[in-house]
Amino acid sequence: MRQEHxxxxxxxxxxxxxxxxxxxxxxxxxxxxxxxxxxIGQAMPFIVQYPILYAMLALFELAVxxxxxxxxxxxxxxxxxxxxxxxxxxSVLLSPQAFESGFPALSVVGEFVIKNLALxxxxxxxxxxxxxxxGPANI
Numbered sequence: 001m002r003q004e005h006x007x008x009x010x011x012x013x014x015x016x017x018x019x020x021x022x023x024x025x026x027x028x029x030x031x032x033x034x035x036x037x038x039x040i041g042q043a044m045p046f047i048v049q050y051p052i053l054y055a056m057l058a059l060f061e062l063a064v065x066x067x068x069x070x071x072x073x074x075x076x077x078x079x080x081x082x083x084x085x086x087x088x089x090x091s092v093l094l095s096p097q098a099f100e101s102g103f104p105a106l107s108v109v110g111e112f113v114i115k116n117l118a119l120x121x122x123x124x125x126x127x128x129x130x131x132x133x134x135g136p137a138n139i
Contacts, residue, residue, distance in 0.1 A: 011129055014122055018081070019068035021119070026061030029054065039109050043091040060084070078123040085123075089116040 028034040040057075041048040048054055064084070067077035092098050098110035106114065 011126065015068055015074060015126055018078075018119065018122055018126070019065045022061045022065030022068065022081070024065075026058045026063075026065060029058035029061065034058075036112075039092060039097065039112075042097050043088075043095055075127050078127045081123040082120055082127075085116040085120050089113050089120075 025034065025036075029037075037048060037054075040054075046053065047057060060080075061084075064077050064080050067073040067080075092109065092113040098107060098113060099105055100107045100110075
């Protein structure tokens with residue numbers, strides 16, 4: 001595979017993987033079976049106290065995930081991901097639930113949330129490329 005084709009495939013796969021993550025996580029929330037409801041409840045209790053806010057979060061994640069599948073919407077979706085994950089990561093990492101026995105020993109929750117840094121980096125990488133260069137037609 002030529003390097004140019006590999007680069008196009010890699011960017012397409014990154015966009016698809018990020019879309020899958022957001023669609024899956026949003027669907028779990030919408031179905032009421034997300035394993036992170038407790039984490040959200042501790043970090044931002046108002047979101048789980050009001051079912052409409054929790055449903056809006058789920059729909060937001062689904063919308064962002066589906067938007068990533070549309071090349072023209074990739075940049076907008078990625079900026080929304082960056083903003084969303086900065087808020088989510090910051091709210092949890094600034095809480096005691098992120099650490100086992102104090103900084104820097106991460107808990108499972110902390111490890112789960114710190115992976116958001118990689119997702120933010122991936123979203124920024126996709127923003128850096130024109131949507132036309134990351135569609136499957138260019139593979």
